[in-house]
Structures are given as structure tokens and as C-alpha cells.
Amino acid sequence: MPPAAPRLYEDPLAAAPPTPEYDPFAPQPPFKSRRNPARRWTAAACVAGFSMLLGTGAILYTGAPSLAAQFGLGIGGVAETPLRFTDKNVELRTMPNGSELFAVSGKVVNPTGVSQRVPDIRVELRDGSDRLVYSWRITPQSRALGAKGAIDFNGAKLDVPPNARVVELSFASEIGG
Known part of the structure; x- marks a missing residue:
């Protein structure tokens, strides 16, 4: 009996010619870039803090603490009293x-x-x-x-x-x- 021929496994995908429209490393068709929500929240907090500082400075500059002191809110200003x-x-x-x-x-x-x-x-x-x-x-x-x-x-x-x-x-x- 003649010796048996060695068996070879053939992969149909490996043997197939490459197709130009397929790239295994390309993003999927409905591609959305990843967004970092922490960066957006940090930026929003910085903007809010800066606007609060500007508002406080504007209140102090315009003399509103003396107005607040008249209402007894306890914010700065000269104590105006009839005593x-x-x-x-x-x-x-x-x-x-x-x-x-x-x-x-x-x-x-x-x-x-x-x-x-x-x-x-x-x-x-x-x-x-x-x-x-x-x-x-x-x-x-x-x-x-x-x-x-x-x-x-x-x-x-x-x-x-x-x-x-x-x-x-x-x-x-x-x-x-």
C-alpha cells in the first residue's frame, strides 16, 4: 500500500483573495467619537465659579452691602443706626x-x-x-x-x-x- 498523503487544512478565508472594501482596523460605519463627560462638567464648574466671583465683585463694587446691612442681612458696610x-x-x-x-x-x-x-x-x-x-x-x-x-x-x-x-x-x- 502506498503511503497516505498528509492531510492539510485549508482555511477558506485565508485562501480567499483580499477584498478592498474590508479593513479590520477601521471604525464601524456609524462612528461616534468618544467624549469625556468629566471634562465638560469641569469646564461648566469653572465657568460657573468665575461668573459667581464676577457677580460678587460687582455687588461689592456698587455698594450693595450697605443696602443689605439696612435690611439686617449682616453683610459689611457701615453700621447705620439711630442709636x-x-x-x-x-x-x-x-x-x-x-x-x-x-x-x-x-x-x-x-x-x-x-x-x-x-x-x-x-x-x-x-x-x-x-x-x-x-x-x-x-x-x-x-x-x-x-x-x-x-x-x-x-x-x-x-x-x-x-x-x-x-x-x-x-x-x-x-x-x-
């Missing part, structure tokens, strides 16, 4: 240990017929050429003062600068002043 100081008293006492105690006292009066909010009292010490040399705040005993009412205040500090010549009392703004 007045009376019976102001300033003392400089030498303590037994040799330090000097600077004391300020008086009354806050509400001349209106409506209850008022009492802000902190700012004490400023100035030298002979009107430069600020020292300041501090006194917290009032009560934050609300009834119609035609009055409350006492007092505050003291040790060893204030010796070049202080003038004492000024004012109502402090809610933020920063």
Missing part, C-alpha cells in the same frame, strides 16, 4: 502692680419709637496727629434695645499706648469694622 452714646466716661487708673488700666463706660440710647439692634461698640485711640494707635470692640450687654430705651456699656484694657490722646466711640459694622 446714640450718652454719659461717656474715660478713666486711666494705675493698678497696684504698676500697669495702667484704661476704662471706657457710658450708655447707648435709642431715641426712636422702634426697637433697634445694638452692634458692637468700637473704641479707637488716636494720637495728636489723628493716627489710629489702638482699637478694640466692646460687646453690648444686650443685642436688642427697645423703644426709648438705654443700656450701659463698659470696657477696659491694660497698658494702652502712652501716645493716645483722643478717644472715639462708634458702632462697628458686622464684618471687618
Whole structure:
């Protein structure tokens, strides 16, 4: 018997001639590029943050905080209040240990017929050429003062600068002043 011929496997696709319209590495026909949603959300957050900063700057530039302070919203500005100081008293006492105690006292009066909010009292010490040399705040005993009412205040500090010549009392703004 003659030896058997070796069997060969023939792949019909490998043996077929290549077709020009088929590329195994080409994208599929309804091709959509991949999009990164995180990049879009980051860009949107940056735009929103920048516009909020611009809006806040515009509000502060136009003086709206003083308007907001009138409504009692507690945003900056000068504290505009009808409250007045009376019976102001300033003392400089030498303590037994040799330090000097600077004391300020008086009354806050509400001349209106409506209850008022009492802000902190700012004490400023100035030298002979009107430069600020020292300041501090006194917290009032009560934050609300009834119609035609009055409350006492007092505050003291040790060893204030010796070049202080003038004492000024004012109502402090809610933020920063």
C-alpha cells in the first residue's frame, strides 16, 4: 500500500483573495467619537465659579452691602443706626502692680419709637496727629434695645499706648469694622 498523503487544512478565508472594501482596523460605519463627560462638567464648574466671583465683585463694587446691612442681612458696610452714646466716661487708673488700666463706660440710647439692634461698640485711640494707635470692640450687654430705651456699656484694657490722646466711640459694622 502506498503511503497516505498528509492531510492539510485549508482555511477558506485565508485562501480567499483580499477584498478592498474590508479593513479590520477601521471604525464601524456609524462612528461616534468618544467624549469625556468629566471634562465638560469641569469646564461648566469653572465657568460657573468665575461668573459667581464676577457677580460678587460687582455687588461689592456698587455698594450693595450697605443696602443689605439696612435690611439686617449682616453683610459689611457701615453700621447705620439711630442709636446714640450718652454719659461717656474715660478713666486711666494705675493698678497696684504698676500697669495702667484704661476704662471706657457710658450708655447707648435709642431715641426712636422702634426697637433697634445694638452692634458692637468700637473704641479707637488716636494720637495728636489723628493716627489710629489702638482699637478694640466692646460687646453690648444686650443685642436688642427697645423703644426709648438705654443700656450701659463698659470696657477696659491694660497698658494702652502712652501716645493716645483722643478717644472715639462708634458702632462697628458686622464684618471687618
